[in-house]
């Protein structure tokens with residue numbers, strides 16, 4: 001039996017982009033159906049992430065025009081990761097495979113063919129990996145590279161140059177639904193699910209219209225969130241650093257006692273000020289890092305819903321037999 005494919009596409013204030021890219025998505029579904037690779041019931045599913053513009057109106061009219069489009073709308077903006085999870089959860093019991101992709105046309109939709117082929121030959125997860133970043137600005141390229149480097153060093157394993165363009169089988173989706181955390185970072189969580197996975201390479205394009213929602217500040221927040229959601233390495237680093245500083249301090253104490261015995265304790269204003277500054281800086285930084293984790297624990301214990309679906313273009317229905 002052919003797999004039912006759902007393209008899951010989060011959209012936040014994308015009224016400029018959607019009219020252009022929606023056709024590309026449905027064409028891909030139609031051509032894959034025609035090629036006999038996927039089932040007739042395959043769909044393009046948009047997730048409106050609480051947009052303030054006419055994004056939802058566009059999604060509704062698309063779904064009225066063509067049966068290939070469907071959509072859900074979140075009750076408010078919850079961010080890319082939550083929107084994506086909402087779409088994946090919604091699609092999970094309707095399909096056999098999902099491919100998540102951004103709606104701005106940056107990820108080459110033609111890579112879906114290769115992803116489906118990989119699935120048909122046994123892969124449960126297929127990561128879309130950017131083969132080059134030529135279309136990105138120098139700044140975006142270097143900050144993004146720094147992002148992956150930092151993530152790796154901090155113990156949050158992610159696939160290099162892979163964003164959220166990936167194929168997941170229903171088996172993976174089912175296991176993913178057992179990850180109950182509210183601080184979600186899918187790029188790091190999916191590799192934790194395991195199963196057979198592979199990569200498909202594609203050229204990353206320029207955004208077709210509209211502008212990026214990930215300026216440097218948000219990228220940094222994503223990196224901090226990703227690291228603290230996936231790894232406790234920063235806490236270890238604090239401990240390790242604590243040991244080093246404790247050793248140096250011990251030497252300092254010895255030195256000051258010797259100086260006192262030798263009676264050569266002249267006023268050391270500069271050294272005292274530097275030591276105080278150094279330690280207060282380190283302590284504040286360490287408390288900040290610990291605070292990040294406490295914040296995460298706080299949110300996890302509340303276990304608030306990760307998203308709330310307000311509207312659907314079609315009523316809920318179960319997976320077709």
Ligand code: UDP
Pocket residue numbers: 009010011012013014049077078079080083101102103104106211212213214
């Ligand atoms: N997005 C979203 N919620 C947000 C921010 C972004 O659903 O709060 C969607 C956005 O519509 C797009 C995708 O996430 O489909 C990636 O965002 P963007 O293209 O702005 O990021 P970039 O590609 O520049 O990293």
Ligand code: MG
Pocket residue numbers: 102104106207212
């Ligand atoms: Mg983009």
